[in-house]
Structure formats: C-alpha cells, structure tokens
Amino acid sequence: MSIVTALLPFIILLPPFSGFGNQTDFVDGFAQAGVWVLLAVGLNVVVGLAGLLDLGYAAFFAIGAYTYAYGASPFSHNHIPFWPMLLIGAAVAAIFGLLLGAPTLRLRGDYLAIVTLGFGEIVPVVFNNSDKYTNGTNGITALYQPAIPGLFPNGFGFGNPVPYYITVAAIIAVAMILLYRLQDSRLGRAWMAVREDELAAASMGINTVTTKLLAFAIGASTSGLAGVYLSSKLAIVSPTQFGFTVSFTVLAMVVLGGMGNIWGVAVGAFVIYELQSQGLKQLNNFFASSGFPAIHLGFINIDFSTINFLNYQYLLYGLALVAMMLLRPEGLFPSRRRKAELHDVDDAGAANQELVEA
Amino acid sequence: MNLSPTDSTTGVTAPTQSGAALLSLSDVHSFYGRIEALKGISLEVRKGEIVCMLGGNGAGKSTTLKTISGLMHPRSGHISVEGHDVTTVPAHKLVRLGIGQAPEGRRIFGRMTVLENLQMGAYSRSDKSEFPADFDRVFALFPRLLERKSQAAGTLSGGEQQMLAIGRALMGRPKLLLLDEPSMGLSPVLVEQIFAIIRDINSQGTTILLVEQNAQMALQVASRGYILQTGKIVLADTSANLAANEQVKKAYLGG
Helix, strand or coil, X not given: CHHHHHHHHHHHHCCCHHHCCCHHHHHHHHHHHHHHHHHHHHHHHHHHHCCCCCCCCHHHHHHHHHHHHHHEECXXXXXXXXXXXXXXXXXXXXXXXXXXXXXXXXXXHHHHHHHHHHHHHHHHHHHHHCHHHHCHHHCEECCCCCCECCCECCCCCCCCCHHHHHHHHHHHHHHHHHHHHHHCCHHHHHHHHHHHCHHHHHHCCCCHHHHHHHHHHHXXXXXXXXXXXXXXXXXXXXXHHHCHHHHHHHHHHHHHHCCCCHHHHHHHHHHHHHHXXXXXXXXXXXXXXXXXXXXXXXXXXXXXXXXXXXXHHHHHHHHHXXXXXXXCCCCCCCCHHHHHHHHHHHHHHHHHHHHHHC | CCCCCCCHXXXXXXXXXXXXXXXXXXXXXXXXXXXEEEEEEEEEEECCCEEEEECCCCCCHXXXXXXXXXXXXXXXXXXXXXXXXXXXXXXXXXXXXXXXXXXXXXXXCCCCEHHXXXXXXXXXXXXXXXXXXXXXXXXXXXXXXXXXXXXXXXXXXXXXXXXXXXXXXXXXXXXXXXXXXXXXXXXXXXXXXXXXXXXXXXXXCCEEEEEECCHHHHHHHCCEEXXXXXXXXXXEEEHHHHHHCHHHHHHHCCC
C-alpha cells in the first residue's frame, strides 16, 4: 500500500490521465484527498472502533484549522512554524474532544448523535460571530505556509503541490501506524468491548467513561491534524468550510469504506474524494466537449453539456449510501470482524448445520 | 405468601458460619428514578460460602446484584467489601477489588470469539503470565468452551453462553462471584450441570452470591439463603431451614 502511495503521483504520466488538462491538478487533488483520508481514519476511531455516532466531527477539523490560523498568520501576529503547529493543533482539538465528551458521553446512541450534531453546528457559528478573534465571515487569510529550512526556506509555494502531497502522505502514514498500534492495544480491546456491550464492559473492569473519552480525543486530534494541514495548504480559514456537509461526507466515507477497518476507511475516503472532485469534473469536461446529443423526451430536455455534475455530489452520496446499506452493509473494505457481525446470522446457521451433519 | 418482614434496619440475623465477612450490605436503599426498588437490604456473605437470594419477579434480586457490583449506587445505606466501604465505588474498580459477575442475561460479547471473551474477562489483571493457568482452569470446568474456542460467542447455544459468562467472570479471579439467574432458559439437564459447576467453583475457593428463581436448585447448593419480597428481605436462614419452611415451600418450591 505504501508503494501505491509513493507511486500515486506518477499516474499523471500514464494515459489516459496524461491527456487531462493541467497535470498538477491531479497531484493537488491527491494532496487534498489526504485531508479526507485523515478525517476518515480519525472518525473511524470514534464510529468504527468505539461505536459512538459522532455527527459533529467537522467541529474538531475547524478547531485544528483555526488553531493554525492563530499560530501562523499576520492576523494574529504569530508565526509558529508548521511542524510544531501540527502537534499543537492536534492537542487543542483533543482537548476540545475531551471537553465535548465529558458531559455528553453518558448519552447513548441517538442522543449522543444529536448532541454532537449540535456541537458541529455551534463551532462554525462561534467562529463566524467572534469577529474580533476570528475575523468573522471573511475568515483569516494569508496563513504562513509550511517551510523546511534549506529545501523550502520561504514555504512550499502555491504552484507546486508535490511537497504538500509528501507532507500529507507522511502525516497519514504516522497517524495510521499509531492507530493500528492503538487498535491492537488494551485500549483497542476496551473500545471493542464498549462497542459491543457497555454494561458487560464495565463488569469486566473497563472504565467505560475514560475509554469513550479517549476515543473522542484521539479521533478529534486526527481531525485537528487535518485542519492544520488544510489551512496551511489553502492559506485561509473561514467558517463556511466546516459545515455539516463535512461531517456528513466523512461519515459517508467511513461507512462506504468499511467501518472499523483502518485501511478500508482510508482507501474509501481517497476513492470517494477523487470520484467527487476529479471524476465529476472530468464528466463535466467530457460532456462539454464531446458533442453528446441532447435528449428530448416530450417536456423533458436533457442536455448533458450544460449539466454541472459537481452539483449532484450529495445526491450521489445519498444514492451510494442507500445502495451500500442494501447490498453491502459492511462497506467496500470491511474489517474481518464487522463482516462477521453483519453476516453472523447466516454463518451461525451454517455452523449449526455443519455440526448437525458431523 | 405473607411473611412478616424482619427489621431490616438492624440487619437480619442468620446462623453464623466460619469465615470473615467478604461482603456486607447494611440498610441499602436503591432507586430507579423515583421508584424505590430496594427498601433497606442488609445481608452478609462470608468467605467460602455459597449464598442464594430467592424471590419472585420484581422482588429486587437483580437490583441488589447491580447495586453490589457498582452498576447502580444506593441512595442510602452502606456496602463494604472486606471491611472497606465501597458504596460509591464504580463498577470497573470493584472488579479490581475482587467482585466478579456473570450479569443478568449473560451479556457475552457476541461478536468476539470465545477465547477473546475470556481474555476480556482478564482485562483488569496485569499478571499476563498467569493467564494460561486460568484458561486451563476455565476449560477444565467447561470443556465445551474449549471445543468452541475460536467460534464467535454469539453463535453459541444458551447453555454455552451461560458457561462463557461464568468462565469470563472467573478470568478476573474474583474473590466473590455474583451469578444472576444462571439457570435461566436452560434445559433441566444443563441446569444440573451448571449447578454442579457452581459447586466446583466454590470448592476451588471462590465465594458465590447466587440469585435464582429456581429455588430448589439454589437451596441445594447454597449454605444460606435470603428471601426477598418487594425490595425487602423477609426471611434469612440456612438453606435446610428455608427448604423446610412451610411458607417457602408453598411459595417457591411448589408445595
């Protein structure tokens, strides 16, 4: 997989990709996709591993991004380098994860989802209305770029997405290694037990409150990393970037990728992001230039060349989610365990059958 | 049945046995919201005993167990384990103090394998080198579980799930094992088996507090018993005396 990641940018040298307009668009797309991969593997800890439905995940993303804006922009008169800011952003997001989690994690299922949904709505609104501190709707602009002394002393620059791509690939690699270690740790087993049965978990000696809080904090910190990285790349943060659609999109990625499977979720996020940003764009380009005939059916006129497919992004998400739930509820790349969970009825029947025959 | 309640605030006197008190409850009142489910429960379990709690539906048997295991906290009264007050200690800490339980309805981790369930049972322990001995002990008590070691626990039969729930609790090396209706939903043959195993576990040194609807079986294995009725202890005596009590016979033993 790591080889695939390393070789991914070279895809632009191959047809048909070599034929598409601007080459750097693709690498830039990959660098952007990294944000979603980070968000998805982070949310996977909360939803997939610990089984807590979080609908306000974008809030921590926003907190990470605004933390970077405070740390490194002319607006705040601070210039802390990008690399320590990554850790600071993750830590700040984790702290907010704990703050949100402490009073709310006593709630279960639907109730927790509603509270997190509220939190996800509140955070951008607070950033929007605290003009004095966040520059309100206009957002904070001209954030300093990441720099590497010697290589990129003045920042990565805007024309070249390659250093961003390498940066995000490295962040993802580190995050995923840590998450895999966590999944196999004592804490990982505690998450699993809490997901299955909280009361039984408590009777096993698991502190369910701390266990859930840590899932929230760790998920939030991953989101904070994504926020710092994205804001440094775009050099701007504004409240509109972190609405409910972000939370929803990441959740869709986790579900489509395969809840609980770290690699599956990462690949799912990448594929979905590429399909929506590049695939739909290419559809636009294709129909705009192909001279595909318009369809006339009585009152209905469909002229593909004038349709902006990007507008149908969420419709497609919705359709994909419905189709997945019906056909493959365990996701595209399910974890072995999840697959067993969703199919255990059949398997149990088969197992009993075998016993009877044997 | 119309038994006169003993004075619960001063504690119920039952014939004493050897062994220091491992668990004692004094005048425990527990509530579900505004409903008082336990109206002053006082009881004692001494080291090495099997004690049973009997009573009809809604008598407060399971609530008593939940209160003991820290899943619920009493609004008034005191609970102590080996002399330490644990009234407000949360469930996960009580496990470390030696209170293990096979909760009502078994509550095994259905999507984990049998072995993983047993490992979860040992979650609170750090002495990993001792685990194999305890796995062996559980598998010796429940050979069925060894056969099903790597099977998803949710695919086990009811009896096997009950065995797993007890085995999982044993993995925490409890001093006191709380069993909530281990015979529920099991065939008569399996009930016999489970109770024989309960006796074995006790003879290996684990104290047991047993909640049962199957009074006949419970009084056979237990040395003492408490009878609960609408949140109060109405009778406390040795199993032999309880089994001979006319009112108990009428109400719980079928005549």
